Structures are given as structure tokens and as C-alpha cells.
Amino acid sequence: MIxxxxxxxxxxxxxxxxxxxxxxxxxxxxxxxxxxxxxxxGNPSAIHEEGVLAREAVDFARLKVARALGIKTGGxxxxxxxxxxNNLAILGYLEALHKSGKxxxxxxxxxxxxxxPSILSLLPTLEQKGxxxxxxxxxxxxxxxxxxxxxxxxPQTVLVTFAYANSEVGVVQPxxxxxxxxxxxxxxxxxxxxxxxxxxxxxxxxxxxxEQLGVDxxxxxxxxxxxxxxxxxxxxxKQFKLSPxxxxxxxxxxxxxxTENVLAIVGAGEAISLATRDYEERAYKVSQLRDxxxxxxxxxxxxxxxxxxxxxxxxxxxxxxxxxxxxTEYAVIFLDAHGIACSTKSVCAGAGSGISHVVKxxxxxxxxxxxxxxxxLGEATTSEEMIYVVSVLVKYVAKMKPLTQ
Amino acid sequence: MIxxxxxxxxxxxxxxxxxxxxxxxxxxxxxxxxxxxxxxxGNPSAIHEEGVLAREAVDFARLKVARALGIKTGGxxxxxxxxxxNNLAILGYLEALHKSGKxxxxxxxxxxxxxxPSILSLLPTLEQKGxxxxxxxxxxxxxxxxxxxxxxxxPQTVLVTFAYANSEVGVVQPxxxxxxxxxxxxxxxxxxxxxxxxxxxxxxxxxxxxEQLGVDxxxxxxxxxxxxxxxxxxxxxKQFKLSPxxxxxxxxxxxxxxTENVLAIVGAGEAISLATRDYEERAYKVSQLRDxxxxxxxxxxxxxxxxxxxxxxxxxxxxxxxxxxxxTEYAVIFLDAHGIACSTKSVCAGAGSGISHVVKxxxxxxxxxxxxxxxxLGEATTSEEMIYVVSVLVKYVAKMKPLTQ
Numbered sequence: 001m002i003x004x005x006x007x008x009x010x011x012x013x014x015x016x017x018x019x020x021x022x023x024x025x026x027x028x029x030x031x032x033x034x035x036x037x038x039x040x041x042g043n044p045s046a047i048h049e050e051g052v053l054a055r056e057a058v059d060f061a062r063l064k065v066a067r068a069l070g071i072k073t074g075g076x077x078x079x080x081x082x083x084x085x086n087n088l089a090i091l092g093y094l095e096a097l098h099k100s101g102k103x104x105x106x107x108x109x110x111x112x113x114x115x116x117p118s119i120l121s122l123l124p125t126l127e128q129k130g131x132x133x134x135x136x137x138x139x140x141x142x143x144x145x146x147x148x149x150x151x152x153x154x155p156q157t158v159l160v161t162f163a164y165a166n167s168e169v170g171v172v173q174p175x176x177x178x179x180x181x182x183x184x185x186x187x188x189x190x191x192x193x194x195x196x197x198x199x200x201x202x203x204x205x206x207x208x209x210x211e212q213l214g215v216d217x218x219x220x221x222x223x224x225x226x227x228x229x230x231x232x233x234x235x236x237x238k239q240f241k242l243s244p245x246x247x248x249x250x251x252x253x254x255x256x257x258x259t260e261n262v263l264a265i266v267g268a269g270e271a272i273s274l275a276t277r278d279y280e281e282r283a284y285k286v287s288q289l290r291d292x293x294x295x296x297x298x299x300x301x302x303x304x305x306x307x308x309x310x311x312x313x314x315x316x317x318x319x320x321x322x323x324x325x326x327x328t329e330y331a332v333i334f335l336d337a338h339g340i341a342c343s344t345k346s347v348c349a350g351a352g353s354g355i356s357h358v359v360k361x362x363x364x365x366x367x368x369x370x371x372x373x374x375x376x377l378g379e380a381t382t383s384e385e386m387i388y389v390v391s392v393l394v395k396y397v398a399k400m401k402p403l404t405q
Numbered sequence: 406m407i408x409x410x411x412x413x414x415x416x417x418x419x420x421x422x423x424x425x426x427x428x429x430x431x432x433x434x435x436x437x438x439x440x441x442x443x444x445x446x447g448n449p450s451a452i453h454e455e456g457v458l459a460r461e462a463v464d465f466a467r468l469k470v471a472r473a474l475g476i477k478t479g480g481x482x483x484x485x486x487x488x489x490x491n492n493l494a495i496l497g498y499l500e501a502l503h504k505s506g507k508x509x510x511x512x513x514x515x516x517x518x519x520x521x522p523s524i525l526s527l528l529p530t531l532e533q534k535g536x537x538x539x540x541x542x543x544x545x546x547x548x549x550x551x552x553x554x555x556x557x558x559x560p561q562t563v564l565v566t567f568a569y570a571n572s573e574v575g576v577v578q579p580x581x582x583x584x585x586x587x588x589x590x591x592x593x594x595x596x597x598x599x600x601x602x603x604x605x606x607x608x609x610x611x612x613x614x615x616e617q618l619g620v621d622x623x624x625x626x627x628x629x630x631x632x633x634x635x636x637x638x639x640x641x642x643k644q645f646k647l648s649p650x651x652x653x654x655x656x657x658x659x660x661x662x663x664t665e666n667v668l669a670i671v672g673a674g675e676a677i678s679l680a681t682r683d684y685e686e687r688a689y690k691v692s693q694l695r696d697x698x699x700x701x702x703x704x705x706x707x708x709x710x711x712x713x714x715x716x717x718x719x720x721x722x723x724x725x726x727x728x729x730x731x732x733t734e735y736a737v738i739f740l741d742a743h744g745i746a747c748s749t750k751s752v753c754a755g756a757g758s759g760i761s762h763v764v765k766x767x768x769x770x771x772x773x774x775x776x777x778x779x780x781x782l783g784e785a786t787t788s789e790e791m792i793y794v795v796s797v798l799v800k801y802v803a804k805m806k807p808l809t810q
Binding site: 021041122125221232329335336343 | 653748
């Protein structure tokens with residue numbers, strides 16, 4: 001029995017597999033942040049020594065981000081969160097177009113129904129302004145249907161936005177293929193279509209160079225790649241004009257006002273360097289473990305359905321399963337009591353309760369969408385830990401089964 | 406000669422008198438933040454142990470803010486900056502009114518021309534929507550003229566917004582008197598007028614209880630009261646509806662989406678407790694020093710004009726002077742080389758260059774507005790330090806005088 005290796009983790013030792021919600025700070029990130037907690041507190045806009053030190057720290061972090069993403073430093077905007085980056089990219093770009101004379105009614109955008117709340121919840125506002133929002137179809141794994149996608153392109157299309165890797169089911173979109181089609185269409189039409197990727201879940205596991213991907217905007221959140229919370233990044237390949245979504249000082253080249261969060265920005269710069277340096281080895285190692293555990297779930301948990309792509313096109317650290325008929329919010333609590341931290345779905349949609357809009361959309365199965373568990377592994381997650389996790393899930397199912405029938 | 410005591414500060418010792426731009430972290434604030442830098446990294450929306458620990462930390466910080474400001478915890482919204490708090494209060498409240506059926510063209514607001522860029526720069530957007538913006542007159546000290554203010558009130562007035570204490574010239578507005586007039590007018594008209602104070606500069610020096618002040622919204626920035634940068638507070642007295650200015654998850658009661666910046670929020674909670682606890686003693690002590698130094702400037706620097714109120718109605722830690730004809734951006738650099746950190750004006754309006762819109766407005770004197778120096782003291786600033794600062798200013802004036810004529 002494979003579970004012979006499985007035992008409770010040492011007391012106080014936790015198995016943290018909710019990295020899609022929040023990642024621990026990297027040791028080296030803590031080290032670069034400490035001087036800014038301890039001593040350096042200047043306002044980067046001030047011209048005295050304290051200000052200059054803070055400005056240099058922000059600029060150095062900006063350089064690190066630019067290098068990691070293969071863009072110019074002028075293309076890096078530090079925001080307060082991944083949510084703010086997504087909002088600024090979409091609302092800011094369309095508003096800038098509007099100010100340049102294009103009517104909202106003359107704009108169309110393409111997205112999907114499986115996006116993060118920070119995208120989906122701003123769409124009604126765009127629609128109220130007159131923007132036409134098209135939804136690209138996704139298949140049962142969550143992959144955008146290229147053939148149908150192409151049909152949505154029109155001379156009015158100004159923006160395409162989707163998650164590089166979905167935060168719930170981990171589907172990685174075929175960015176190159178889609179971008180190729182978009183650029184081809186642009187060329188034929190002589191139009192300009194901006195491609196924005198929500199890369200919040202991607203950075204630790206996928207190539208994120210903007211040139212390489214051929215995309216125009218990329219949103220990131222440092223709290224999702226072993227950096228601090230409270231700082232997002234909006235990266236842009238060229239100097240596309242943005243209208244700021246907040247009003248104030250001239251910080252971040254006029255794109256985002258407010259005193260820079262120096263402590264967190266310094267951490268974000270270090271974290272992005274570390275994250276992008278070895279992402280291929282990291283992704284390879286963790287995806288091997290992921291596949292092994294998905295296979296194990298198939299063997300040991302016949303009640304489970306895996307949501308999202310089986311192996312290919314799946315984020316290296318994502319496992320998402322449904323246990324139809326079981327209360328998976330309680331399963332998360334049961335796992336927690338056994339030393340395991342995971343979630344049912346994206347926590348931004350509210351803790352625990354309700355259905356997964358992503359799984360509902362791709363499976364069209366409400367029961368499955370109501371019973372999801374998302375295990376998002378970290379670089380340090382071990383095979384022993386994951387085998388233990390599956391054993392606890394098996395235990396939960398055995399315990400609850402009599403109650404579900 | 407009073408400057409006999411004046412000598413250079415010990416090597417490496419700096420005199421930091423730019424507290425209006427950024428304040429150092431309080432030692433106790435660092436201590437409460439450290440565990441969240443070192444270990445606690447959960448997402449407060451997650452229901453497992455790591456998430457619950459983060460949620461409890463955010464809730465505890467919220468409780469501290471609520472207690473410090475005399476409001477319910479439900480009235481505390483954590484944002485990413487003071488700028489965001491100001492934007493959310495004004496844009497969010499008017500948008501909520503609009504959604505409830507009131508036309509923008511039926512709304513009037515009252516503010517002043519000496520506000521921070523995070524207020525002034527959002528006014529054109531409101532005007533484009535049809536909102537009528539009235540500017541209350543301020544006198545030569547920057548104090549709002551109550552008689553003229555009353556005349557601006559109309560049945561269409563929905564919002565009054567101004568800084569409790571001005572960030573450049575330190576004028577403290579007669580909040581109680583203005584609020585009394587507003588409430589009296591509201592009662593006569595049967596209308597509802599929301600009073601929003603930008604309290605960014607106020608918290609360390611003035612009473613900030615919302616009930617006591619009679620105001621509805623108060624914006625704060627933790628980076629200005631010995632807390633961390635990257636976290637603002639919007640406090641509200643009652644549950645006035647707000648429309649979020651960003652779209653995303655349901656965090657902060659639906660008023661502000663995005664994963665909570667736990668590290669900074671924890672620091673903000675501690676900082677506000679410390680700041681409000683002894684503000685009267687702090688303000689008394691520092692204002693005594695301020696007055697002594699303003700007197701000294703009058704004696705030793707005949708070239709200088711003091712901007713803002715002389716003693717009364719002046720923020721305890723603010724000294725603002727003009728040296729007409731002198732290059733005060735260079736003066737700030739000269740002071741910096743002598744170990745002193747200060748600014749010409751609000752750094753949010755861009756470092757150094759240009760004129761102070763505040764001093765221009767109150768003095769109607771462009772030359773004076775182009776030659777400002779703002780000294781914003783800290784709790785620990787000593788008399789010896791400030792005497793030294795004046796001596797360096799005297800030295801600067803003596804050195805540069807031949808070049809100005």
C-alpha cells in the first residue's frame with residue numbers, strides 16, 4: 001500500500017499547498033527588505049539623501065523587473081496589487097483610447113468567462129460605457145478555442161485579455177498560437193489590438209518575457225511569487241498610453257499616483273529575479289510530482305474528477321479536483337486539522353462558500369463546480385507530503401461517504 | 406550669538422525634518438511587523454490556519470484603527486495609500502450617489518484650491534461628469550473663509566472636502582466651526598452633505614475622532630504617522646455607501662478589492678494606536694519648538710517670509726518659509742549636504758521644481774511661491790538641531806545673496 005509511507009507531519013510542521021492564494025516570502029527577499037523595515041524610510045520623490053536612497057532602491061527594483069521580463073525600465077509600473085494591475089491595464093488603456101478620440105461604442109474586447117474576479121467584475125462597467133465584450137469559448141479543460149476565437153476578432157477589436165494560467169484549474173493558454181492569429185489579423189486589417197495577460201499565477205512556472213510571448217501588457221502580483229503582498233506590477237512592452245485609474249501625484253511616470261511602497265517594491269524586485277532565474281527546473285520538478293499525484297488520486301480516489309487539463313497545458317503546481325456530493329469546504333477544514341493548507345477555489349471570490357465559476361464554465365456541471373479542492377504546490381513540496389495529503393483525502397471520503405448517500 | 410551652540414551634527418547623524426513627506430517607522434511598529442515579514446504569510450481570505458492567522462491580524466489592526474478614531478470596525482477600509490483613500494472617498498461616494506439615481510449634474514461639491522494633488526487632480530474628472538465644483542476662499546494664512554463658505558452651500562451640495570491640516574503650509578482648518586454651519590444648513594434644507602477630511606498630515610498632532618470632529622470620512626496614510634508606506638485608511642462614521650474605484654474580489658466589505666497587505670496593515674494598526682495615544686503632549690512639545698524657531702528665523706533671516714498661520718491654527722510640526730529671489734531647490738541640496746533633510750513643498754507634486762500652488766494661492770505672490778522651504782519636524786527633533794538648521798539657512802543666504810542681486 002502506497003500509504004505505508006504516509007504519516008502525520010511532525011508537530012508544528014505544516015504542509016502548505018495553497019500557493020495560488022499566497023506564497024511564503026523567499027529568504028533572500030526578506031533579507032533585502034529588512035533594511036527598509038529597519039532604517040531606510042525616505043520618500044523617493046524627495047531630493048535629499050533619504051529620498052535619493054529610496055529612489056535608488058525603487059529604480060534598482062524596477063531594473064530587476066525590466067530584466068526579468070525583457071522590457072525597458074519605462075515599461076514597469078508598480079501598483080498596489082495584481083487586482084490593481086489588471087484594472088489599470090484594461091480600464092486605463094480603454095480610457096486612454098477614449099481620450100484620444102475613439103468612442104467606447106466603437107470598441108470591442110475579447111476575454112473568457114473563466115477569468116479572475118478582478119477582470120470579470122470590471123466588464124459590466126465597460127459594457128455600460130458601450131464597449132462590446134466578447135467571450136471566447138473554452139473547452140472542457142479550459143483551453144481557449146482558437147477557431148472560435150478568430151471569429152470574434154473584428155476591426156473594432158482593441159483589446160484581448162485572459163489569464164496566462166488560470167488561478168483555479170491551472171490551464172495554461174496557448175499564448176503563442178493566439179498571439180500569432182491576432183498579429184496576422186492586425187496586419188490584414190491595419191488595426192491595433194493590445195494583448196493583456198493576467199500573469200498572476202504564471203511567473204514561478206512559465207516563461208514571462210513580453211517580447212518572447214508577443215504580448216503588450218502583463219499583470220503580476222509579488223505576493224504570488226514569493227515576494228511581499230501589497231505590490232503588483234503592470235509590465236508593458238511599448239509605451240502604450242494609459243489613463244491612470246487614480247488621481248494624484250506624478251509617481252510611476254504619471255501612471256499610478258501615491259507614495260511608492262518602497263519596502264514591498266524592493267522585495268518584489270528581488271523576488272522576480274529569483275523566480276524567473278530557475279523557473280524551468282522548478283517547473284519541471286514540480287510538474288513531475290503533480291503528475292504522480294494526479295495519477296495517485298486516480299487510483300486511490302475513484303470519487304474524484306480532475307478539473308482542467310490532465311498533464312499538458314497545466315500549470316506545474318496546480319491540482320484541482322472535484323468530489324461530487326461531498327462538502328469540500330469541510331474537506332478543507334478537515335485537511336487543515338491534519339496539518340494541510342489548501343483552498344476550494346480562488347479565495348478572491350470569497351472564502352469557501354459557493355461554486356467555482358471556472359469549473360462550472362468548463363464542465364457545465366454544477367455538482368462538480370460545488371465540490372472543488374485546489375492543491376497548489378510549492379517548490380519545496382515533497383512527494384511524501386503529497387502522498388500524505390492524498391491519504392487524508394481518502395480518509396475524508398471514507399468518513400463522509402455514508403453521509404453523502 | 407545664539408549660533409554659538411550650533412555645530413555640525415556628529416558624522417552619520419542626520420537631522421530629518423521632512424516628516425510631512427515620510428516618517429520613520431516607530432520601533433514598536435517594526436516589532437509587530439517582523440513576524441509577518443519572517444513567517445506569517447497567509448491570505449486572509451483563506452479558511453485554513455495560515456489564512457485565519459492573517460485574518461485575525463488584519464481584524465486586530467482594524468479594531469485598533471476603529472478605537473483610535475472612535476468608529477465601528479465596519480467603518481475602517483484599508484487601501485494602498487492616502488491618495489487611494491482620497492480617491493475612494495470622493496469618487497466612490499459620488500458614484501454611489503449616482504447609482505442610487507442622482508444625476509451628476511445635480512451634484513455640487515465644495516473644496517479649496519490649496520488641496521493635495523490627490524484631491525485637485527480628480528476634480529476635472531468630476532466636472533466632466535457634470536458635477537459643479539465650488540472653491541471656498543482661503544485667506545492669506547490658508548484658512549477657509551467661513552462667511553464665504555456658507556454662501557457656497559446649496560440644496561445640491563452633496564460633499565465638502567478639504568485637508569484637516571495642509572501638507573505644505575500646515576494650516577489647520579476650523580473644522581468644528583465649518584461642520585456646525587454645514588449641519589445647520591443640512592437641517593434647514595433637509596438635505597444630506599457628507600464632510601470628508603484629508604487627514605494625512607493630522608494624525609500625529611490633532612484630535613482625529615470622527616464623532617468628535619463631526620465629519621463623515623477621514624483619509625489617512627500610515628506612512629505619515631510612523632507606520633509603513635503602502636497602506637492608507639479610509640475611515641467612515643456611518644455606513645455611507647461607496648462604489649469601489651477598483652473591481653475585483655470582495656475584500657474590505659466589497660469596498661476595496663485585492664489581497665490585503667497584511668504586513669503593512671498590521672504596522673498601520675500599531676502605528677495609529679501609538680500616534681493617537683499621546684498626541685496632545687507631542688503636539689504641545691513640538692509646537693513650542695516650532696514657535697521658538699519661527700521667532701529665531703524672524704530674527705536671523707530678515708529675507709524670509711513665513712507662509713501659513715503664524716502660531717495659532719498651525720500644525721505643530723510645520724514651518725514653511727519663502728526666501729524670495731533665492732533658489733530654494735538648491736537650498737534643500739545645500740541643507741542636505743549639511744546633514745539636513747527637508748523639502749521645498751509637497752513632494753507628490755514632483756521633486757523640487759516649480760512653484761508651490763498652495764503658497765501661490767494664499768499669497769498671490771509668484772516669487773514667494775517659487776522660493777519655499779518646508780521644515781516638518783518630528784517628535785524627536787531637538788532645539789539644538791533646529792538652531793543648527795537655521796544657522797545653515799543663514800549661511801546659505803549669505804553665500805547666495807551676492808548672486809541674487
